[in-house]
Amino acid sequence: MKIMKEFKEQFGYQLSNFDDMDIKGYANLYQKDIGKDVSMIEQGLKQLSITETEVLLPEQINKKLLGVLNMNEVNQSSNTWVGTLTKQLVSSENNFNIQELPTARKEVFKELLVNRELPQTLRDVITITDDEHVESIPALSYIKDKLATNGIELSLNGSSKYFDRREGHIYTEVADSVVHGSDRTLDDLLKEIFINECVSYETTLLLDKNNASGLIDKDNQDLSLYNQGIKEVSNTSMYDGIKQAMKDIPQTFRRKVSVVMNTEHHDKLIKELAQMGLGTLAGDLTKLFNVSHVVVTDDAQDIFVGDFGHAIYAKYEPIMYNKKKQALKGVYQFALNYVFDIKIVPELLRIVKVK
Known part of the structure; x- marks a missing residue:
């Protein structure tokens, strides 16, 4: 049986180091704040984990996430x-x-x-x-x-x-x-x-x-x-x-x-x-x-x-x-x-x- 590692809430996160479990953990933890489906948030986090190398506050990440998700709805890149x-x-x-x-x-x-x-x-x-x-x-x-x-x-x-x-x-x-x-x-x-x-x-x-x-x-x-x-x-x-x-x-x-x-x-x-x-x-x-x-x-x-x-x-x-x-x-x-x-x-x- 595979044990999921616990995702711990932090003051800041470096998305470029996120693996699959980190992405799932963040999406579930902040889903209510972001107001989108967990699966959509996970896809947005995957995109951001490629581009974002700095440590960001959750508020900064969530704002970037909404920008990515809204842009994807308008134009699939x-x-x-x-x-x-x-x-x-x-x-x-x-x-x-x-x-x-x-x-x-x-x-x-x-x-x-x-x-x-x-x-x-x-x-x-x-x-x-x-x-x-x-x-x-x-x-x-x-x-x-x-x-x-x-x-x-x-x-x-x-x-x-x-x-x-x-x-x-x-x-x-x-x-x-x-x-x-x-x-x-x-x-x-x-x-x-x-x-x-x-x-x-x-x-x-x-x-x-x-x-x-x-x-x-x-x-x-x-x-x-x-x-x-x-x-x-x-x-x-x-x-x-x-x-x-x-x-x-x-x-x-x-x-x-x-x-x-x-x-x-x-x-x-x-x-x-x-x-x-x-x-x-x-x-x-x-x-x-x-x-x-x-x-x-x-x-x-x-x-x-x-x-x-x-x-x-x-x-x-x-x-x-x-x-x-x-x-x-x-x-x-x-x-x-x-x-x-x-x-x-x-x-x-x-x-x-x-x-």
């Missing part, structure tokens, strides 16, 4: 707050060991790694987690049992089903004028860089067919979809090939099938549909194929069909946020270090080959 934390990193003598940060601050870096804001990428369809307690694919027993009913043996077994801790890092340089400018500008810039770089690296590892990137070395080759023994389905028609691949997926997993292709595949499919008299249906391929998603990305060199949500699991855990100032160049160098792994269930995917 999309800030990740990485800009604010970066400024605090710059003014600090130490780097951030993310695992030692209070919950809300740690969540800032997690959001950068598991973000789904980039449409038409594999992030639309695969499963992403930042739960440090997840050691293997959560639905693995279910997948194994359902495959067995179709006479298919799961290829993931033994140690291969457990997430490893592969090292990754994202590095960038930012002009000191931007670092010392507005929090929002810095936040937007870093958010774009970190999310794009993380997704780009992940996509390359999964879809690089002939190692054009040079990233698919002996340590990463088991992350490529092309090294999984995924079954190929051949057809003279792209439309029929996709339908054939869908029917070849074990029946239990057909309900959430998605299709991944590149722009050239997409354009050829549209022309083929027009020739078949199905041109009016080409505007909504998800409806045409009755699938969850159709992802069009030029990172794909082949057409993939399958239940990507059950077939590909990626796990991320941020570790360290580093800074270094290059005074002569007028820039700050930042590096977000993390550990990750990707697990693939090839039995739930098919590659479509058009003869």
